[in-house]
Amino acid sequence: MLLRVLGTAAGGGLPQWNCACPGCAGARAHPHRRRRHASLAVCADQGRAAHDQDRAYDKRLGHDRGRWYLVNVTPDIGDQIEETPELRPGPGPRQSPVAGVILTDAELDHTLGIARLREADGFEIHATAPVREALLDRLRLGDTLDPYTHLEWRELSPEAQPRPQPLGTSGTVEIAAVPVSAKRPRYAVATGPDEPTWVIALRLREAATGRSLLYAPALGHWSDDFQEAVEEADCVILDGTFWDDDEPVRAKISAKTATGMGHLPIAGPNGTARRLAGVRARCLYTHLNNTNPLVDPGAPQHELLGRWGLEVAADRMVIEL
Numbered sequence: 001m002l003l004r005v006l007g008t009a010a011g012g013g014l015p016q017w018n019c020a021c022p023g024c025a026g027a028r029a030h031p032h033r034r035r036r037h038a039s040l041a042v043c044a045d046q047g048r049a050a051h052d053q054d055r056a057y058d059k060r061l062g063h064d065r066g067r068w069y070l071v072n073v074t075p076d077i078g079d080q081i082e083e084t085p086e087l088r089p090g091p092g093p094r095q096s097p098v099a100g101v102i103l104t105d106a107e108l109d110h111t112l113g114i115a116r117l118r119e120a121d122g123f124e125i126h127a128t129a130p131v132r133e134a135l136l137d138r139l140r141l142g143d144t145l146d147p148y149t150h151l152e153w154r155e156l157s158p159e160a161q162p163r164p165q166p167l168g169t170s171g172t173v174e175i176a177a178v179p180v181s182a183k184r185p186r187y188a189v190a191t192g193p194d195e196p197t198w199v200i201a202l203r204l205r206e207a208a209t210g211r212s213l214l215y216a217p218a219l220g221h222w223s224d225d226f227q228e229a230v231e232e233a234d235c236v237i238l239d240g241t242f243w244d245d246d247e248p249v250r251a252k253i254s255a256k257t258a259t260g261m262g263h264l265p266i267a268g269p270n271g272t273a274r275r276l277a278g279v280r281a282r283c284l285y286t287h288l289n290n291t292n293p294l295v296d297p298g299a300p301q302h303e304l305l306g307r308w309g310l311e312v313a314a315d316r317m318v319i320e321l
């Protein structure tokens with residue numbers, strides 16, 4: 001399974017346009033520290049030689065780079081596609097390898113990029129029911145985009161479909177959702193009971209090899225189901241928004257702790273690092289906020305992470321499983 005990390009920053013990116021905090025100032029002074037909004041791309045039809053129908057279809061299109069799905073679509077998506085050779089259009093004049101979108105939640109920094117894809121004839125969007133409803137009923141994305149493109153909604157349902165669903169037509173990659181938080185976006189005001197599927201961790205599994213990746217850019221709660229998914233995965237890319245629980249309060253960006261904001265911190269007694277330290281999978285942190293000391297490559301926290309056998313994901317990283 002082939003994956004590309006398109007971005008690794010939390011909402012606002014690094015640097016954030018209206019912020020002069022040390023993290024953002026550092027990224028302005030040292031462009032290699034810049035991070036785009038957290039996102040991932042997965043190739044859904046590697047090894048599709050077994051699927052003759054698909055092969056014929058691809059041949060007709062003259063396209064041999066596979067079909068790619070974007071996991072969350074950020075305000076940076078135009079630049080992220082240009083920076084990733086596999087996602088650039090061609091060889092036909094309006095031929096894109098981007099086939100669809102998978103959403104792990106309905107947060108603005110994970111969904112605003114959908115409007116930028118409106119030049120497509122149409123594309124799939126895989127999302128849980130509350131996420132789809134927030135985008136259709138609150139953001140009015142369906143009404144807005146309907147004159148431009150066709151959104152083909154596919155439901156991600158951890159309850160009704162605990163078994164993995166095939167992604168795309170070739171079925172070489174399967175997806176499954178693990179609920180990790182009932183936290184809804186601020187624009188989606190409370191209109192009904194809290195849904196456990198507002199935020200999910202996404203499991204991507206290659207059918208032929210069984211190799212899998214667990215992607216959880218926002219993790220509010222470490223459940224038994226999530227623990228099981230971590231143990232099964234070959235690679236885990238996890239919420240690294242905040243280094244410790246008091247960081248948002250200390251940095252004066254919120255009155256809430258990291259956990260209160262729906263992001264388990266990396267370090268400390270309720271941190272995710274101690275849970276990940278013993279697992280078999282390769283583990284990388286993503287979705288770094290500009291207040292996180294890890295945005296400075298010289299910060300001593302990097303050495304600590306290394307000692308625990310954990311990594312920080314980088315923009316444009318290639319992951320092959």
Ligand SMILES: [Zn+2]
Nearest residue numbers: 019021024290
């Ligand atoms: Zn900042």
